[in-house]
Amino acid sequence: MRALPSATLAALLAASVATPLAAAPRDPLAHTYSIVARDPKTGELGVAVQSHYFSVGPMVPWAEAGVGAVATQSLVLVDYGPLGLDLMRRGLTARQALDSLLAADPHHEGRQVAMVDAHGNVATYTGPACIPDAGDAQGGQFSCQANLMANPTIWPAMKAAYEHAQGDLAERLVQALEAAEKAGGDIRGRQSAAIVVVKPQGSGKPWNDYLVNLRVEDNPKPLVELRRLLRLRRAYDLEDQGDAFTSDKKPAEAARAYAGAMRLAPDVVELRFWAAVTMYTNGQVEQARREFRAVFARETRWADLVPRLAKVGLFPDDPKKIADVTRLRPAGKSAR
Secondary structure (H helix, E strand, C coil), X not given: CCCCCHHHHHHHHHHHCCCCCCCHHHCCEECEEEEEEECCCCCCEEEEEEXXXXXXXXXXXXXXXXXXXXXXXXXXXXXXXXXXXXXHHCCCCHHXXXXXXXXXXXXXHHEEEEEEECCCCEEEEXXXXXXXXXXXXXXXXXXXXXXXXXCCCHHHHHHHHHHHCCCCHHHHHHHHHHHHHHCCCECCCCCEEEEEEECCCCCCCHHHCEEEEEEECCCCCHHHXXXXXXXXXXXXXXXXXXXXXXXXCCHHHHHHHHHHHHHHCCCCHHHHHHHHHHHHXXXXXXXXXXXXXXXXXXXXXXXXXXXXXXXXXXXXXCHHHHHHHHCCCCCCCCCC
């Protein structure tokens, strides 16, 4: 990222930080561990976090496609998230953005903040007033940070886990969190977690740029639940891919995508139902009938939905085809 002229930098800071940041008494104590990262292969940006704090997701993790990712924690000031992204969007590096916000924050001693920009530049700050054990560790295009930990091995364990992890960015972020927990984690225990991963380039519609956006608000084992949700997210993504392949008349690719979705989430009947609807609508009748039969054997209520879908164009509005499917319901069973 090219350096900005001093006059330009000053103007950007004035635009984003017109007044000192919020006062300390209003800052929640979201002590936690987190990781921010850019995938050097794909350009994806992400941040993941776990804390003994209710609903950590709305406060600590921030990310924007093509811009960067931020984790703001400890004596958390949420402003660092949106303002940090704004500064990076305007052309500042992660280091320039973080330093400017720290300079405008009269209570920065209790902050812990990490940023990574779209070029992989990383900046981290662990204030001297963060409750120990607290610290951070950086690697290639990522940073791990933690405070109020059970011991000082937490953030080094996260760094090592991330560097050795396999899989996509979301998987590696979760493995880093799991390593932190295995090393001792938050001295208070655990309560909530979150993960956000965005595309490498923004579309102009930020709501379409999330690849993963999951939160566990309150759970005795938030990382276990976060991994379950990530598995379901992957299953639904495969279902969407199957629908797209079916619409493109690529039945073999669609079958593989649907099979992958069902393999990841075998207990989610709805995935199987919508796969069957899409296949039947696109002429893969026999395969669809097999799936419908399996769905109705587990939950007969789905058979009642077929004629309703036909009324709104989501299934062939043909009495013979509707009957062909609904009669696959096991004999003697109804939805109620």
